[in-house]
Amino acid sequence: MRYFIETYGCQMNKAESAALELQLADRSWRLAADPADADLVLINTCSVRITAETRAWGRIAHYAALKRQRDFVLVVTGCMAERLKERMKAKAPGIDYVLGTFQKAAFGVLLDAAEAGIRLDVIEETPGFVFAPSHREAGSYSSFVPIMHGCNNFCTYCIVPYVRGREISRSPRAIMDEIASLSAAGVREVTLLGQNVNSYLWEGEGGPLDFAGLLRLVADGAANAGIGRVRFVSSHPKDLSPDTISAIADNETIARHVHLCVQHGSNRVLAAMNRKYTVEAYLELATAIRSRIPGITLSTDILIGFPGETEEDVEETLDLMRKVRFAYAFMYHYNPREGTPAATMPGRIPDTVKKERLARVIALQKTITRELMRDMLGSEVVVLVEGLSKRSSDEVFAKTDQDMMVVFPASSSRIGSFARVRLDSIRGNTFKAVEVL
Ligand code: SF4
Structure with a gap:
C-alpha cells in the first residue's frame, strides 16, 4: 500500500512526520510519488499563524475533491488537529480521521483498519503522550531526537501551549536507545528537540534528571556510539542553568552553538510578551556562556512589531543585537494569532511600519553576520x-x-x-x- 504525507510548520512536526513514516515503512507501506496514487494521505498541520491554518484548509479541500474521483484514507494531524479536533470533520466531511498531537499512538489502529479495507467511526483517545521514534531521513547524517513535548510558558503571542499542552519529558532510557539505533543507521549528529529543552525534567525511573544531566548522559553515550556531535534546540533564556553551561563546556561532543531566543530588546515589550526575563538578565547569560565556552556562537529569534512597540523599543532591540552579536537570527514580524492574549492587545502596529522596522533589524543582522564571518577567516x-x-x-x-x-x-x-x-x-x-x- 502507498502513502503520501504533507508536513507544515516547525521541526517538531517534521520529526513527528518522520516517525509516522517509520511506522508506515515497518508495515511495508511505500511512499507514493504522486498523491493521486496513494491509499492514505496525511496532512501534518501547523497552527502557529492563521495563514498556516488557511493553507491547511485549502489542502484538505483539494484532497476532499480528489476523493470524489478515487477513494483513499485522508488523515489530518498536528497542532490544528489538536486545536479543532472533530470539528474539522464537521467542516470537511472528506476527512476520515483527525489525530491530535496526543493521539498519535492511535496511528497504528487506523493503519490496521486501512489494511483491512475498513473505516473506523471513532478512534479511542489514548491516555498520556507517546513519543514516537525518530527516523533517519534517507541520505541524512543528522537526526532530531525529541526529548520533550509541550510548553508551560504561555508567551502571549504563541499558540503552542494551547495546542501541544503542558511539558512532558521523555525517559532518558528511550532517548539513549534511540541515539544508539540512529548511530547504527549511520547518523553522526543528533539534535535534541523540544519547545524549551532547558526545562527538561525526568522524574520517573532513575530520576530526577534535569537538562544538564541529560546533556552529560547523551554526550557520553553519543561519543561511545560514534556520534560526533550533539546539538539542542530551542532554549528559553530563563531556564538555561549554569550547570547546563558547564555541561556544554565540559563535553566537546556538544556543539559550540546555542540558539537562545531573545525575541525583543525592550524590557517593556518582553514583559508584554510574558517572556519572564529582562534584557539585562539576557546579556548576563550571554556573557556567562561566552566566558565559560570560548568560541561559542549564539543565534536567536527576533519578533518585531508586537502591539504597543515604539521606535524606542526598536532602537533597544538594535542595541541588544549590537551587544550580543548573534551569528544569525530568525527575524519575523508579529501577526496576531487568534486565541492568544496578544491578539486582543491594543496598539496594533500597521503593516508598513512593521515591515520597515523589520527591514532595519534584518539589515543590521546581515552586517553583524558578515563581520563575524570575516573575523573567522583563516581559522x-x-x-x-x-x-x-x-x-x-x-x-x-x-x-x-x-x-x-x-x-x-x-x-x-x-x-x-x-x-x-x-x-x-x-x-x-x-x-x-x-x-x-
Ligand atoms: S516558550 Fe513561548 S514561544 Fe516558545 S513554544 Fe513556549 S509559549 Fe511558544
Missing part, C-alpha cells in the same frame, strides 16, 4: 559533511560546530564524515574552505 574548524554542494559536484557542503555553512573541494565519498578545514573566503552566508590534512 581551522571541524565540519560534518552533509552532502554535495548545490553549485558544484566537485564540492561538498558541511556545517561547523558553530552552525555555520561551509563548502570545500572533496568527493561525495566524504559525505557523512567529519573533516578539519581552513576557512578561506566568504560566498554569501557560506564559507569557502580547504581541507587541512
Whole structure:
C-alpha cells in the first residue's frame, strides 16, 4: 500500500512526520510519488499563524475533491488537529480521521483498519503522550531526537501551549536507545528537540534528571556510539542553568552553538510578551556562556512589531543585537494569532511600519553576520559533511560546530564524515574552505 504525507510548520512536526513514516515503512507501506496514487494521505498541520491554518484548509479541500474521483484514507494531524479536533470533520466531511498531537499512538489502529479495507467511526483517545521514534531521513547524517513535548510558558503571542499542552519529558532510557539505533543507521549528529529543552525534567525511573544531566548522559553515550556531535534546540533564556553551561563546556561532543531566543530588546515589550526575563538578565547569560565556552556562537529569534512597540523599543532591540552579536537570527514580524492574549492587545502596529522596522533589524543582522564571518577567516574548524554542494559536484557542503555553512573541494565519498578545514573566503552566508590534512 502507498502513502503520501504533507508536513507544515516547525521541526517538531517534521520529526513527528518522520516517525509516522517509520511506522508506515515497518508495515511495508511505500511512499507514493504522486498523491493521486496513494491509499492514505496525511496532512501534518501547523497552527502557529492563521495563514498556516488557511493553507491547511485549502489542502484538505483539494484532497476532499480528489476523493470524489478515487477513494483513499485522508488523515489530518498536528497542532490544528489538536486545536479543532472533530470539528474539522464537521467542516470537511472528506476527512476520515483527525489525530491530535496526543493521539498519535492511535496511528497504528487506523493503519490496521486501512489494511483491512475498513473505516473506523471513532478512534479511542489514548491516555498520556507517546513519543514516537525518530527516523533517519534517507541520505541524512543528522537526526532530531525529541526529548520533550509541550510548553508551560504561555508567551502571549504563541499558540503552542494551547495546542501541544503542558511539558512532558521523555525517559532518558528511550532517548539513549534511540541515539544508539540512529548511530547504527549511520547518523553522526543528533539534535535534541523540544519547545524549551532547558526545562527538561525526568522524574520517573532513575530520576530526577534535569537538562544538564541529560546533556552529560547523551554526550557520553553519543561519543561511545560514534556520534560526533550533539546539538539542542530551542532554549528559553530563563531556564538555561549554569550547570547546563558547564555541561556544554565540559563535553566537546556538544556543539559550540546555542540558539537562545531573545525575541525583543525592550524590557517593556518582553514583559508584554510574558517572556519572564529582562534584557539585562539576557546579556548576563550571554556573557556567562561566552566566558565559560570560548568560541561559542549564539543565534536567536527576533519578533518585531508586537502591539504597543515604539521606535524606542526598536532602537533597544538594535542595541541588544549590537551587544550580543548573534551569528544569525530568525527575524519575523508579529501577526496576531487568534486565541492568544496578544491578539486582543491594543496598539496594533500597521503593516508598513512593521515591515520597515523589520527591514532595519534584518539589515543590521546581515552586517553583524558578515563581520563575524570575516573575523573567522583563516581559522581551522571541524565540519560534518552533509552532502554535495548545490553549485558544484566537485564540492561538498558541511556545517561547523558553530552552525555555520561551509563548502570545500572533496568527493561525495566524504559525505557523512567529519573533516578539519581552513576557512578561506566568504560566498554569501557560506564559507569557502580547504581541507587541512
Ligand atoms: S516558550 Fe513561548 S514561544 Fe516558545 S513554544 Fe513556549 S509559549 Fe511558544
